Amino acid sequence: MDKSALIIGSGLGGLSTALRLSSNGYKVVVLEKHSTPGGRMNIIEMDGFRFDMGPSFMSMTYEFDELFNTVGIKNPVEFEELEPLYQVYFEGKDKPRRIFKDLEKLEKEFSDVEPGLASKADAYLKRAGQFWHDTEDKVVKTNFDSMFKYLLKLSTVPWKHIPYLYRTMWSEVEKQFKSEEVRIIFSLVAFFLGATPFHTPAIYSLLNYTEMRHNGYWRIKGGMYRLIEELVKILKDRGVEFHFDTEVVNIGSNSGKLYEVIDRNGKRWQADIFISNADAASFRGQVLGRKKFNEEKLDKMHWTLAPFTIYLGVKGKVDNLEHHNYFLGSNFKGYADTIFTSSIAPQKPYYYVNVLSKSDSTCAPDGCENIFILCPVPDLRYKKDWSDKEELANTLIKDLSQRIGFDLEYNTMVKKILAPDDWAAMLNLYKGSGLGLAHDINQVGAFRPKNKDEHFSNLYYVGASTTPGTGLPMVVISSRLVTERISNDSTLS
Ligand SMILES: Cc1cc2nc3c(=O)[nH]c(=O)nc-3n(C[C@H](O)[C@H](O)[C@H](O)COP(=O)(O)OP(=O)(O)OC[C@H]3O[C@@H](n4cnc5c(N)ncnc54)[C@H](O)[C@@H]3O)c2cc1C
Numbered sequence: 189m190d191k192s193a194l195i196i197g198s199g200l201g202g203l204s205t206a207l208r209l210s211s212n213g214y215k216v217v218v219l220e221k222h223s224t225p226g227g228r229m230n231i232i233e234m235d236g237f238r239f240d241m242g243p244s245f246m247s248m249t250y251e252f253d254e255l256f257n258t259v260g261i262k263n264p265v266e267f268e269e270l271e272p273l274y275q276v277y278f279e280g281k282d283k284p285r286r287i288f289k290d291l292e293k294l295e296k297e298f299s300d301v302e303p304g305l306a307s308k309a310d311a312y313l314k315r316a317g318q319f320w321h322d323t324e325d326k327v328v329k330t331n332f333d334s335m336f337k338y339l340l341k342l343s344t345v346p347w348k349h350i351p352y353l354y355r356t357m358w359s360e361v362e363k364q365f366k367s368e369e370v371r372i373i374f375s376l377v378a379f380f381l382g383a384t385p386f387h388t389p390a391i392y393s394l395l396n397y398t399e400m401r402h403n404g405y406w407r408i409k410g411g412m413y414r415l416i417e418e419l420v421k422i423l424k425d426r427g428v429e430f431h432f433d434t435e436v437v438n439i440g441s442n443s444g445k446l447y448e449v450i451d452r453n454g455k456r457w458q459a460d461i462f463i464s465n466a467d468a469a470s471f472r473g474q475v476l477g478r479k480k481f482n483e484e485k486l487d488k489m490h491w492t493l494a495p496f497t498i499y500l501g502v503k504g505k506v507d508n509l510e511h512h513n514y515f516l517g518s519n520f521k522g523y524a525d526t527i528f529t530s531s532i533a534p535q536k537p538y539y540y541v542n543v544l545s546k547s548d549s550t551c552a553p554d555g556c557e558n559i560f561i562l563c564p565v566p567d568l569r570y571k572k573d574w575s576d577k578e579e580l581a582n583t584l585i586k587d588l589s590q591r592i593g594f595d596l597e598y599n600t601m602v603k604k605i606l607a608p609d610d611w612a613a614m615l616n617l618y619k620g621s622g623l624g625l626a627h628d629i630n631q632v633g634a635f636r637p638k639n640k641d642e643h644f645s646n647l648y649y650v651g652a653s654t655t656p657g658t659g660l661p662m663v664v665i666s667s668r669l670v671t672e673r674i675s676n677d678s679t680l681s
Pocket of ligand 1: 196197198199200201202219220221222225226227228229241242243244245246247434435436437465466467495497562614615616622623650651652653658659660661663
């Protein structure tokens with residue numbers, strides 16, 4: 189008889205694991221707290237407008253091909269590369285800077301402030317690339333059985349990379365580039381990790397390499413949610429069962445094994461193995477009641493910034509926006525230093541804007557545009573009360589309108605705002621942290637919550653806060669690692 193697997197959560201991590209396990213002969217059931225699948229990679233629909241709720245682009249597309257190829261299917265979604273990667277509006281400047289993968293074009297764009305940029309960027313990216321290739325297989329794509337084995341593996345990474353560990357990303361770009369604007373642009377990727385370049389180790393300049401040389405940035409034709417729709421369709425065809433509005437709040441265990449999980453309505457769900465796609469740290473604290481992950485301990489961990497998001501459907505076409513746009517203020521360091529721990533909403537926010545309707549005409553009515561605004565803000569540990577969310581949304585919309593010369597407020601047809609407390613309540617994101625646990629050196633590799641439980645021999649984890657880390661491709665790698673873990677687990681007989 190087939191073995192049964194129960195997956196808690198239908199984020200990309202949960203769905204990718206469901207695909208791999210169903211292909212390995214498991215009978216899979218997925219329980220999801222929210223009313224739709226996808227977790228953070230979700231969808232919002234309002235009066236003819238369709239918005240991707242969270243992620244708007246991805247790197248390392250080959251990881252998605254691998255996921256489908258492993259189970260004998262051709263990747264059903266089509267990727268479209270972004271070039272320029274994005275554009276950045278600096279405060280006080282009318283014209284945005286466009287960021288190209290093509291270094292000659294990039295040099296031309298910054299010729300007034302950073303002569304010789306192409307060769308400087310080339311040297312910077314080569315170094316970051318060496319680090320990536322020296323660690324990708326050894327550290328990122330490996331399951332570790334013990335801290336000793338992890339440290340042993342780390343010791344085989346060439347020692348020339350050691351300075352990357354203790355320098356910050358900002359000091360790395362400061363060394364390489366003269367212009368403040370170029371430094372800021374090369375350090376923006378730290379925000380993709382939900383952190384700031386002043387708190388992020390220089391090792392993450394490898395993200396500059398993955399965006400600008402290795403694989404680039406891609407969107408999914410028809411919107412990011414297409415990936416979730418395709419996955420769910422394939423899984424249902426393969427007999428995977430889904431139960432939405434079903435939140436796991438408790439467990440039943442016996443002799444070091446889980447035999448059931450219990451949902452909020454008291455229904456009991458049995459299986460041979462269990463995989464939590466709910467946050468690997470907070471699930472251990474809040475559902476399993478582990479002391480090491482109680483609220484006090486969780487609060488002391490480093491979490492990524494919380495999202496404040498606005499979904500705007502507007503009448504008219506907005507010319508001055510690309511697919512990806514950043515709007516920055518004039519005090520980068522000051523902003524970055526306070527953004528994590530402030531108890532008030534940012535007064536001069538830095539934010540990101542995505543316009544899906546630029547590339548997909550089906551996501552907005554004719555002659556309209558759909559605009560997604562994402563502003564990183566402090567999580568609920570620092571700012572608990574978001575009853576002022578309309579005010580912050582108005583500040584953002586007003587600022588954006590002025591900078592692009594288009595009255596968004598006047599032309600708004602639909603609007604939805606999600607503050608950190610909404611994100612937390614909707615998907616159980618710990619205190620509203622957007623990307624889960626941060627990637628400090630002491631929170632990655634064997635230091636990150638493991639993908640196999642410490643006490644229950646048949647409980648595993650997949651997703652952003654377990655290994656290897658957060659972001660869409662990492663979560664797909666996480667599903668491969670946990671599946672390998674399950675396949676090689678001699679305690680499962
Ligand atoms: C605003 C925003 C923008 C982002 N942009 C990008 C981007 O452009 N590119 C990129 O690569 N990454 C981006 N990310 C990060 C990316 O979305 C995540 O790393 C990834 O989606 C995490 O997937 P996951 O499967 O680990 O978790 P999730 O997507 O959070 O899925 C976990 C699921 O488990 C469910 N769940 C939780 N607890 C329970 C429970 N007790 N019982 C039942 N169900 C439960 C949740 O409801 C959720 O559906 C972004 C994230 C955010 C928030």
